[in-house]
Amino acid sequence: MSSPPSSSTWCQDLPGAALQPPQQAALGSSEPMDGCAGALEPLGMLLYAGAWLCVLGAALSPRWLSMSTSLLPVESYELGLWEACVVQDTGGMECRAYDSLLALSPDLQLGRVLTCASLALGALGFLLAIPGLSLVNGCKEGGAKRTLGAAAGALGMLAGVLCLIPVSYVAHVAVVRFFDDALPDVVPRWEFGDALFCGWAGGFLLEVAGLLLVLASRSAGREPPAPAGPQRRYQVMNTVLARAEYV
Numbered sequence: 001m002s003s004p005p006s007s008s009t010w011c012q013d014l015p016g017a018a019l020q021p022p023q024q025a026a027l028g029s030s031e032p033m034d035g036c037a038g039a040l041e042p043l044g045m046l047l048y049a050g051a052w053l054c055v056l057g058a059a060l061s062p063r064w065l066s067m068s069t070s071l072l073p074v075e076s077y078e079l080g081l082w083e084a085c086v087v088q089d090t091g092g093m094e095c096r097a098y099d100s101l102l103a104l105s106p107d108l109q110l111g112r113v114l115t116c117a118s119l120a121l122g123a124l125g126f127l128l129a130i131p132g133l134s135l136v137n138g139c140k141e142g143g144a145k146r147t148l149g150a151a152a153g154a155l156g157m158l159a160g161v162l163c164l165i166p167v168s169y170v171a172h173v174a175v176v177r178f179f180d181d182a183l184p185d186v187v188p189r190w191e192f193g194d195a196l197f198c199g200w201a202g203g204f205l206l207e208v209a210g211l212l213l214v215l216a217s218r219s220a221g222r223e224p225p226a227p228a229g230p231q232r233r234y235q236v237m238n239t240v241l242a243r244a245e246y247v
Helices: 007-011 021-028 035-060 106-129 142-178 194-220 230-246
Strands: 065-069 072-079 083-088 093-097
Touching: 035 106, 035 142, 035 194, 106 142, 106 194, 142 194
Parallel strands: none
Antiparallel strands: 065 072, 072 083, 083 093
């Protein structure tokens, strides 16, 4: 009685015979990643870098608050976290740093501390996200990559909150002082500067970038769907033949 044909003989007649078991093992050895994660990671990193630069620009800009008056139309004043500036109508600008931190108003003191903390956490999160990317081969274990990606996303969202708090607080104080009925109408008021809008944009983008990195880390651990068509039939035939040879 002749022995049953081996699995390699049966597989040659199947349409999916081009994919041999060693090749399947090689493909299956890598960490499974959903296609959604491959699109979320680059988008999240791009938004992360752009948001951090927006926060940096807002922190260094002297245009958190601006003030101009009709009594002196040739000059306007700009107020930032680190210095105050006088802008001439000819385009010239003269800035002077603050003499003491304790002499600043509470809103500017809070802005300094929280903005610097936002920049530090954002930079740390961006550095953690790099080895956690699926395209980077520095970290071999898939679980470690997912942990780094989730941690980077969480730090990004925390950095966004730390940026939005001082910007919103400075804007709130400016609005309260602008509509203060105790001040005469002829007294000039501080208004929103360009740095506030830059800080709002940076904080919001940090929130979005952190959320994208967290979603990408969760999608990276999902198992790929079962193969269909000839590959599925190939796997089923291998299982049947293995059982037949065992019997």
